[in-house]
Amino acid sequence: xxxxxxxxxxxxxxxxxxxxxxxxxxxxxxxxxxxxxxxxxxxxxxxxxxxxxxxxxxxxxxxxxxxxxxxxxxxxxxxxxxxxxxxxxxxxxxxxxxxxxxxxxxxxxxxxxxxxxxxxxxxxxxxxxxxxxxxxxxxxxxxxxxxxxxxxxxxxxxxxxxxxxxxxxxxxxxxxxxxxxxxxxxxxxxxxxxxxxxxxxxxxxxxxxxxxxxxxxxxxxxxxxxxxxxxxxxxxxxxxxxxxxxxxxxxxxxxxxxxxxxxxxxxxxxxxxxxxxxxxxxxxxxxxxxxxxxxxxxxxxxxxxxxxxxxxxxxxxxxxxxxxxxxxxxxxxxxxxxxxxxxxx
Amino acid sequence: xxxxxxxxxxxxxxxxxxxxxxxxxxxxxxxxxxxxxxxxxxxxxxxxxxxxxxxxxxxxxxxxxxxxxxxxxxxxxxxxxxxxxxxxxxxxxxxxxxxxxxxxxxxxxxxxxxxxxxxxxxxxxxxxxxxxxxxxxxxxxxxxxxxxxxxxxxxxxxxxxxxxxxxxxxxxxxxxxxxxxxxxxxxxxxxxxxxxxxxxxxxxxxxxxxxxxxxxxxxxxxxxxxxxxxxxxxxxxxxxxxxxxxxxxxxxxxxxxxxxxxxxxxxxxxxxxxxxxxxxxxxxxxxxxxxxxxxxxxxxxxxxxxxxxxx
Numbered sequence: 001x002x003x004x005x006x007x008x009x010x011x012x013x014x015x016x017x018x019x020x021x022x023x024x025x026x027x028x029x030x031x032x033x034x035x036x037x038x039x040x041x042x043x044x045x046x047x048x049x050x051x052x053x054x055x056x057x058x059x060x061x062x063x064x065x066x067x068x069x070x071x072x073x074x075x076x077x078x079x080x081x082x083x084x085x086x087x088x089x090x091x092x093x094x095x096x097x098x099x100x101x102x103x104x105x106x107x108x109x110x111x112x113x114x115x116x117x118x119x120x121x122x123x124x125x126x127x128x129x130x131x132x133x134x135x136x137x138x139x140x141x142x143x144x145x146x147x148x149x150x151x152x153x154x155x156x157x158x159x160x161x162x163x164x165x166x167x168x169x170x171x172x173x174x175x176x177x178x179x180x181x182x183x184x185x186x187x188x189x190x191x192x193x194x195x196x197x198x199x200x201x202x203x204x205x206x207x208x209x210x211x212x213x214x215x216x217x218x219x220x221x222x223x224x225x226x227x228x229x230x231x232x233x234x235x236x237x238x239x240x241x242x243x244x245x246x247x248x249x250x251x252x253x254x255x256x257x258x259x260x261x262x263x264x265x266x267x268x269x270x271x272x273x274x275x276x277x278x279x280x281x282x283x284x285x286x287x288x289x290x291x292x293x294x295x296x297x298x299x300x301x302x303x304x305x306x307x308x309x310x311x312x313x314x315x316x317x318x319x320x321x322x323x324x325x326x327x328x329x330x331x332x333x334x335x336x337x338x339x340x341x342x343x344x345x
Numbered sequence: 346x347x348x349x350x351x352x353x354x355x356x357x358x359x360x361x362x363x364x365x366x367x368x369x370x371x372x373x374x375x376x377x378x379x380x381x382x383x384x385x386x387x388x389x390x391x392x393x394x395x396x397x398x399x400x401x402x403x404x405x406x407x408x409x410x411x412x413x414x415x416x417x418x419x420x421x422x423x424x425x426x427x428x429x430x431x432x433x434x435x436x437x438x439x440x441x442x443x444x445x446x447x448x449x450x451x452x453x454x455x456x457x458x459x460x461x462x463x464x465x466x467x468x469x470x471x472x473x474x475x476x477x478x479x480x481x482x483x484x485x486x487x488x489x490x491x492x493x494x495x496x497x498x499x500x501x502x503x504x505x506x507x508x509x510x511x512x513x514x515x516x517x518x519x520x521x522x523x524x525x526x527x528x529x530x531x532x533x534x535x536x537x538x539x540x541x542x543x544x545x546x547x548x549x550x551x552x553x554x555x556x557x558x559x560x561x562x563x564x565x566x567x568x569x570x571x572x573x574x575x576x577x578x579x580x581x582x583x584x585x586x587x588x589x590x591x592x593x594x595x596x597x598x599x600x601x602x603x604x605x606x607x608x609x610x611x612x613x614x615x616x617x618x619x620x621x622x623x624x625x626x627x628x629x630x631x632x633x634x635x636x637x638x639x640x641x642x643x644x645x646x647x648x649x650x651x652x653x654x655x656x
Contacts, residue, residue, distance in 0.1 A: 315582075
C-alpha cells in the first residue's frame, strides 16, 4: 500500500473512531441533550465552560460514570479482540483462527463460572473476584494448551490448533457440568457466555488498557516478521526470522491481551474473527497496516454493536454478543460476495 | 438420477412415518371424562382444571406424589401431606424433611427414569418453556400431572386450595389460605395507612452479574406493591428482563432489594455512589426463597420487604 493511501486510511479510521465515541456517548436508554453531555465531559476534563450545578447529579453520573467508560471500554475490548484475532490468524496461518481458538475464552469462562458459584454457595467474596478468577482461568488454559502442543521445544501449528480445540471442548463440558450444579444460580454464568459491557466502570478500563497498549506495541514491532512468516516457517527461517522465538512471544502476548479483554467482557464472539478479514480486504495483507487498522475497526465495530445492545430494546438490554453475531455474519457474507475473491491471509 | 429419487422417496416415507407415530402417541389423546371438580370435594374420580386449562382426572386419592417445584413441595408439606410426597427436585430445600425425599433432578435436568421408578400417581409441576419436553414425556406416560402457575398473591392462595382439593385435604387447605389471607390483611392494612407519596421507589435485583429485574405480571411484582413499594421497573416491561444501568440512575430508587446476598458489594460499588439508595445505605438483602417461591411462606417474604421499605 502506498504511503499516501496509508495516511488516508488511518486519518479516515481515526476520524471515524472519534466520531463513534462522540455519537455513542450521546445516545442511550435515557435521553440527554448533546449540549449537556458535552458540558459534563468538558467540565470533568478540567475545561471550565459553564456551571455544571444546574445539571442533575444523576445525569452527570450517567454520562461520566456509566456511558463514557462503557464506550471507551467497548473501544478497548473491540480493539483487543481484533488485534489478537489478526495475530492468531497470521501465526496459525489459518483463516478460521480467532482470539478464542486456543482456549483462552473457555478458560476465562470456566474461571468466572467457578468464582460465581463459589460466591453464591459459600458467600466468599473479594474485590474484582470474578475478573481475576477469569483471568487466572485464561492463563491456566493457555499454559495447558501451550505445553500440550509443545513437541521438542517447538510448537507446530497443527498441534497447537488441535490442543486448543481439545482444551476448549473439555472446558465447555466443565462449564456445562458446573451449570447443572448451579441450577437456579446460573443467571450470572449466562452473562459470561454471551458477553456484554453492562455494569462496567473506569476500574475495568484501568485493567484492560495496559494489556492492550503493551500488547499492541509488542505485536506491532514484529509486524514485518509476521508478513514473512505467512510465506511459511521454513521460508521465514531462511530469511533470518527467529521463527520459534517470535511465535512463542506473540502467542503469549496475544493470549494475554485476549485474557484481559474476556475477563471483563465475557465471550464476545465474531469481532476477532471477521474484523481482521474485513480489514484485510480493504488494506491488503501487510501487518504493518493490518494490525493498527484492525484494532481501530474492531473498536469502532464493538462500540456500535454495544450502542445497539443498549438502545434497541431500551430500557431493557440485550447481550452484545448477540448483536455482534447478528451484524457480523451478514456483513461478512456481503463483503465476501462483493469481493468475489477467495479469502486469503 | 435414480439414486436421488430414491433418497427423496425415503425422506418422504420417513416424514410420513414420523407424523403418523406422533399422531398416535397416547399423550395426544386428551382425557374425555368431564366432571365439575368444584363441588365434588374429596370424591374420586376427581377432575380439576389446571393453570394450562387442561383437565386432569385422578381415579383415586393420590398416595405417591412427585413435586417438580420447590413452592409446590412447600405447599404439600404445609398441608401435612409430606408423607405422601415421594419425590422432589434438587432445589426443594424447605422444610428440611423434604430434603430426605428422592431427588429427581432440577428443572433443567429432570431425570425421567427416577420419576418413573417412583411410580407416582400424581405429579405437580410449575410452568416454564424449559418444561415443554417434560410435559410431552409425561403425556406419554399417562401419569396425571397438574400444572400450577400462579401470577399473583390471590392465585397463590387459589393454587393452595386446588392442590389441597386434589390431594384430599380441602379442610386443611382452607385453614392455610385463611391464615395467609389474615396475615396478608394485616400488612395490607398497615400499607393502606401509608400515603402513596411516602411509599419508597424500589429496584429489585435478582442476579449478581446483571440488572435482571421484574416488571409487571409476575407475583414478585405483586409482592412488592402489596408490601408498599413502588417498583421502578413496573412501567418498563412485563415479566423478567435486564434493565439498563442508565435507567436505574435516571429513576434513582430510594431502596434497592437484592434477592442474593449483594448488600456489601453494591454499597461498595464505586460507580454507584451517586445513587440515593447507596448513599443512604438503603440496600437490603432479602431471603430469595421467600420472595421467589409462590408458596405458603410468601407472606413472610412480604413482611421482610415491608420491613426493608419502612423500618
